[in-house]
Every structure is written in C-alpha cells, then in structure tokens.
Amino acid sequence: MSDSEQPGPPEPDDSDPPGAEPSSRRGRRPEPIGDGVGAAHRTWLEPVRSRLVASGLTLDELVGRSGYSKTRLSELLRGKGYYPSWEITYSVVRALDLPPWPLRRLWTAAAREAAKKQGWIENRIQAVQPLGLEQPPVAHQAFTLAMRAPYAAYARAFLQAEDRAQRVVRETFDILWLTWDEACATADVKRHAWQMLRSRVMARTLQQDGHPDLRQAAFFTAAQAAIIDLAERSAHINKMAGFFDAVARLPQDQMDVIVLTHLCTIDAAAVPGIVGLSPAMTHTLDHHARGALNDLYRQHTWE
Template sequence: MTRSSDAEHPFSDAGGKRGRKPGPIAGTAGPSHRAWLEPVRSVLFASGLTLNDLVDRSGYSKTRISELLRGNGYYPAWEITFSVIRALGLPVQPMRRLWTAAAREAQKESSWISQCVRQVAPGEPEQPPIPHQAFTDAMRAPYTAYARALLLTDHRARRAVAETFDILWLCWKDASSSEDIRRYAWHLLRSRVMDRVERHDEGHPDLRAAVFSTQEAHTGPSGRLAVPTDLVDLFDAIGRLPNDQMDIAVLHHLCGMALEDIPAVIGLSEALTHAIEHHARAALEGMVHHPHSPRE
C-alpha cells in the first residue's frame, strides 16, 4: 500500500522560527505512529521551542528526543513520550490512546505496553472541551460511514475515526481557530483513512472491493459472491476522481447520504458541494461509458 503524501495531511513541518527543526518523519513509521507524531511535531514547531528547550523540559537527551520526533529506531516508551507531550502542554488521555494503538501496530507485546503505562503516574482525569465533544457526537456517524466505505470493515473504520477525534482533541486550539473547523476535521479524517486505503499501482484508491458490501452483490450459481461488472467499473472510477469529487461521490452514492446533508460534514458551501457533485457525475459518465476518453 502506498502511503499518502504529507501534502494530504493537515499538519506540516512549518511554523517554528527558532533553532533547527528535526528531520522529516522516517518512512518506517506506520499510520498509527504518524497519527500522534504529526500533531506533536506540529505543536512543537508552532511553539518556537528548540530541541535544546525540549531536552531541558523533558530531561531526556537530544539524541533520544530527536529519534522520537522522527520516528526513528525502536518505538518509544510511554515514559519519554509522556515527558515530551507534558513539556508541550498536550492532553495526556488522547495521546495515551494514540500511543497505545501505535505500539500495537509496532507489534509490541501487551505486557510491554502495560508496563510502560504503569511507570507513569496517571494524573487527574481529563475531559475534552465541550465543543469538541459536541462535534464528535455530530460527526461520528458520517465519519464512520465514509471510513467504512473505503476501509471495508467496522474495526478499521472505527479505528480511523477514533484516531481522528483524539488528534482533534490534541490540536483543538488550532482546529477551533481555523477558518472552518468542519473542513479542518474532514481533512484530518481523510488523512487517517487514506493512510490505510488499498491503492492501485498508480497510487489512487482502489474501491473495487467495496462493491461487495452493496445490496447489488449476490451469490451466484457457483456459490461465489458476484456483482455486476458495470458496478465494479463505477466504484473503480470513483476512486480515480479528484479528492473533493471522490469524497462527495463516496458519501452520496456509497454511504447513501442526502446531498443536502454533505456540506455540513465536509465543510464546503452548499453551492460548491452541488457544483462538485455535478462535475463528479460528468466525470464518472465519461470514465464508465467512454473509458478511452481523456481523464482529468
């Protein structure tokens, strides 16, 4: 599976003005590892703190902090991770969940994870900001439907959505001050899903397997699950659309969401959403019925 580019993520290595920043995240860091590493780096860069500042505040060496921030070497223990996020003033509860999920992704034993967590005092229980809780309650169902349509299983969908909401909590200050929090959060969800979606060799999402979860799929005479060929072609074409067109097509056609409900989910105006959907339908018509015509 090809990893999505950093340009698709709402977090970038920009904003810091003092000192030299750590190098880019190592390519060996998995999706769950990047899920917490990207916002931690984003908060660090925006804070203007240098690596030396973080060393002084955390009590760990520059080498170890640098490795943690790049995702290099062994997966970091919770103790050093906790020291870094406390130095940055980040909430512990969502970070611990993200760290635990990434530790499992790194194939760490449950006993190692539990021991790491026990070595750090739990502290006082934290509650997310009330607006964050209201937002997650409103978006959980449409986000999960979108993630399930692309990732195919409930477990993978719930995992991507849970990551999204935990990262949103970590970065709530930036999210709530953004031009449109719905758009900010949608890009965040999309990045989590696209890090895990199956892809064609040329890089775009491969949605052909999603057709087997539709009502049109049926068991043929041989006992095998069968679907109409034109439906497979349609799902494959949806995966080739530009980002916004694909997202609206997935929500509208694969998830069954009414077109008038989509703007509130993806953070676009109603007029723009209708225009994008119109272009998507025209593009799909060209790709499915005229497969040899030029594709945008």
C-alpha cells in the same frame, strides 16, 4: 515467563555523552524525523515537534522540564533508536502542555506498529501516574458526536471492515484534539477535519493505478444480494465493480460527494456540513460527477 512478559533490549542510557554539543539556540527546529519511522509513529510525533517549535522552548529548557537528558529527548524528537517508552513521551507531553489522553492512544497504536508486545505496552503505561478524567474541549466533543457516523460510513466504504473504519475515525478525532487550537485557527474547522479524515482513510486504502480501489464495494450492494441466480449475480458484481472504479477515478471532492450521497446514503442536504463546502459548491460537484459517470455508465440506475 510468557513471551509478552519477556524483557526487551535495554533502553539507552539517559546520561549525555562526553563532549555533548552546547545548548540549542532558541527557535531552532529539531533535526528531521528519520526515514525509518512508521506512519503511526509520525502521527503523534509530528504534532509534538510542531508544539515544541511553537512553544519557543530550547532543548535545554525541555530537558529541565521533562527530567530526561538532551540525548534521549533528541532521539525521541527524531524517532531515532528504540521506540520511546510512555514515561519519556509523557514527560514531553506534560512539559508542552499537550492533552495526554489522545496522545497515549496514538502512542499505543504506534507501539504496536513497532512490534512492541502488549505486556511491554501495559507495563510502560502503568509506570506513569493515572491520567485522571478525560475532558476534551466542549467544541471538540460536540464535533465528534456530530461527525462520528458520517465519518465512519465514509471510512467503511473504502476499508470495508468495521473495526478498521472505526480505528481510523478514532485516530482522526484524537489527532484533531491534539491539534485543536490549530484546527480552530483554520478558515473552516469542518473542512480541515474532513481533509484530515480523508488522508487517514486513503493511507489505509488499497490503491489501483494511483487511485483508491473501491471495487470491493460491488460485493456489498443491496441489489446484488437480492439476485438469486449466481451467474446473474456475478455479472452484476462485475458491472458494479467497473462503476465503482470509475467513481474512484473522479477528482477527490467529486468522489467524496458521490461516496457520501450514493454509497453511504447520507442525505444530500447534510453533505456540505460534513465535507466543509458550501451547498452550492457541493451541488456543483455532484452535478459534474454524475455527468462524468453517466457518460461511462448510461444504463446505471442511481437509485
């Protein structure tokens, strides 16, 4: 038997312990998520908890719909104990009428974060009936097609690696699908989604003095790649690293506009629709950011 097929520790018993507490009161919020729960685990657990509260279901009613005990469900909702199997997670997803496809992807990412072996993940998924055809809301699908390229370019500017950038973008779109009703209820879906993407990117970006570290971008400019002399190239990289560090220290919205327009080379007219701000506001942000950077780097050629 290979390592990936080694049986893990036994799962907790599904039965309620003797003397279990009486049924939860309607509207009562679940107990807080445990401090040891990882970031990827929280990514899907928080929307599930929010959906439960919004549904008005008691824990006893969730027990009846899911087929699992109150003890097991309470542990799942708090992130306590073993990382939950897909079987019990899917039972809650189905009971709360949540879309299972994005949740299964988020559950899988969190299982890897919890050091679950690939064999365990595949076995748990295969234990549940196939989910059928994946059908995101039409509006979400259109939004994804429109924003995939600029979102990936922004993520790539900070994370450098293509696979990491694509992973963050996929995660953002899955969370957005999972919470699509909430997103549509906000003042601006584009702004809501952009702030979600930015938070996911920043959570994975190296930090320096409380700011994202953009200095690695200096190694990937077209200008330095064209310099043959190594000493000259090194000097150029050092200069640009300082410039990118200054960009990262701008206020968040100014930084976003500069990164999209000047690092990702996205047309300035398209930026307002990406970040969810008006053209006038975006132009003002770009103007102030340029002014601040020119004060520090007067010799910098924007082109």
